[in-house]
Amino acid sequence: MSKTLIKSLSDKRAELWEKAKTHLDTVERSGDGLTGEAETTWAAMNKELSEYDARIKELVEVERRNDEAEKVRAEFAGLRPAGHAGDGTSDEGRSDADILRAIGNGEMRGHTFEAGERRDLTAGTATDGKELVPTSFRAQLYEHLVSTSAIRRAGATVLTTESGEPLQIPKTTSYSAAAIVAEAGPIGESDPQFGQVTLGAFKYAFIVDASSELLTDSAIDLVPFLARQGGRALGLGSSAHFVNGDGSDKPQGIVGASTTGKTGATSVAGAFTADDLIDLYYSVIEPYRVNAAWLMRDATLAAARKLKGSDNNYLWQPGLQAGEPSTLLGRPAYSDPNVPAVATSAKSVIFGDPSAYFIRDVSGVRVERSDHARWDNDLVSFRFILRTDGDLVDTTGAVKAFAGGAS
Numbered sequence: 033m034s035k036t037l038i039k040s041l042s043d044k045r046a047e048l049w050e051k052a053k054t055h056l057d058t059v060e061r062s063g064d065g066l067t068g069e070a071e072t073t074w075a076a077m078n079k080e081l082s083e084y085d086a087r088i089k090e091l092v093e094v095e096r097r098n099d100e101a102e103k104v105r106a107e108f109a110g111l112r113p114a115g116h117a118g119d120g121t122s123d124e125g126r127s128d129a130d131i132l133r134a135i136g137n138g139e140m141r142g143h144t145f146e147a148g149e150r151r152d153l154t155a156g157t158a159t160d161g162k163e164l165v166p167t168s169f170r171a172q173l174y175e176h177l178v179s180t181s182a183i184r185r186a187g188a189t190v191l192t193t194e195s196g197e198p199l200q201i202p203k204t205t206s207y208s209a210a211a212i213v214a215e216a217g218p219i220g221e222s223d224p225q226f227g228q229v230t231l232g233a234f235k236y237a238f239i240v241d242a243s244s245e246l247l248t249d250s251a252i253d254l255v256p257f258l259a260r261q262g263g264r265a266l267g268l269g270s271s272a273h274f275v276n277g278d279g280s281d282k283p284q285g286i287v288g289a290s291t292t293g294k295t296g297a298t299s300v301a302g303a304f305t306a307d308d309l310i311d312l313y314y315s316v317i318e319p320y321r322v323n324a325a326w327l328m329r330d331a332t333l334a335a336a337r338k339l340k341g342s343d344n345n346y347l348w349q350p351g352l353q354a355g356e357p358s359t360l361l362g363r364p365a366y367s368d369p370n371v372p373a374v375a376t377s378a379k380s381v382i383f384g385d386p387s388a389y390f391i392r393d394v395s396g397v398r399v400e401r402s403d404h405a406r407w408d409n410d411l412v413s414f415r416f417i418l419r420t421d422g423d424l425v426d427t428t429g430a431v432k433a434f435a436g437g438a439s
């Protein structure tokens with residue numbers, strides 16, 4: 033059902049984009065400019081396009097979760113879950129939701145599956161008061177975390193370490209260059225230049241309270257509820273700094289770490305043209321353009337949708353397949369509200385290879401439960417903790433920014 037609806041919405045989005053292009057072409061031929069009723073019509077179309085994008089993205093995530101659930105059910109069908117010794121509860125045949133609910137209401141203190149890769153998501157054991165959570169829950173948690181972080185979705189390099197000691201990453205600042213030498217002549221040295229990035233472990237934390245009624249109500253699927261709440265909270269909090277953090281007691285964001293590849297014209301309030309974006313595209317050296325992506329906020333992406341190249345074709349194109357991002361000059365475009373808005377001197381558009389941005393996660397996400405924090409309200413608290421950091425590790429031209437011109 034979801035796949036059919038995704039296909040239908042994708043077709044409607046493509047049809048709407050054709051109408052939007054026709055509208056913009058008509059306005060251009062009239063010479064009146066995008067004002068008045070024409071501007072109102074375009075704004076409505078652009079809003080509807082964004083709504084289609086959001087709806088398709090949501091349905092693709094639902095489809096992925098359904099596929100993951102089917103895979104997990106198939107995998108666990110031939111496994112025998114093992115309850116913790118001494119807890120007096122057999123969890124054989126229970127679903128992840130039942131297990132998580134049993135942990136939440138105190139029937140179980142923890143859970144371990146007899147399968148190599150299916151490890152419980154926690155730092156600690158049931159004996160120290162930290163309750164364990166099944167790995168399929170972990171998969172859903174990370175799915176929501178990634179879905180709310182454009183930099184992770186775009187393809188940032190993610191390193192997972194067991195401990196949180198400072199992690200030293202070599203930072204390339206320039207490359208070696210070969211030169212022609214005469215026969216039997218001396219060969220000169222050309223050493224690459226390296227700096228160093230230190231990735232720490234900033235703690236992002238979030239607490240969600242669940243009522244005892246919610247935990248005991250078998251009609252409520254507790255796994256996606258907690259995964260959505262925790263994953264989105266951690267994703268939104270950390271992503272804001274991965275994009276626009278200043279590196280002071282927080283991750284260094286890709287905006288601040290990127291160098292300017294193109295500066296816009298003066299006296300246009302930071303606006304960009306099609307030529308500006310093309311120049312920004314080619315300011316990134318060729319090897320990095322192969323996997324490059326765009327990053328900007330929704331309003332900036334809406335402005336980019338109106339632009340045409342010298343061949344009279346629009347620079348922006350909707351994704352051809354359901355779930356694929358739309359493209360700008362043939363490269364995927366991601367939206368993130370933390371990228372600065374178009375303004376004088378603002379870095380409002382980022383373009384480059386997202387894998388040059390490194391994210392360091394420490395031991396994944398820790399999930400713990402407390403029965404006592406909200407005892408007076410008959411609530412059980414679930415605490416989510418993510419220790420992470422991020423920085424751009426290649427400043428040779430991997431990622432560039434468009435900066436608005438002076439006023």
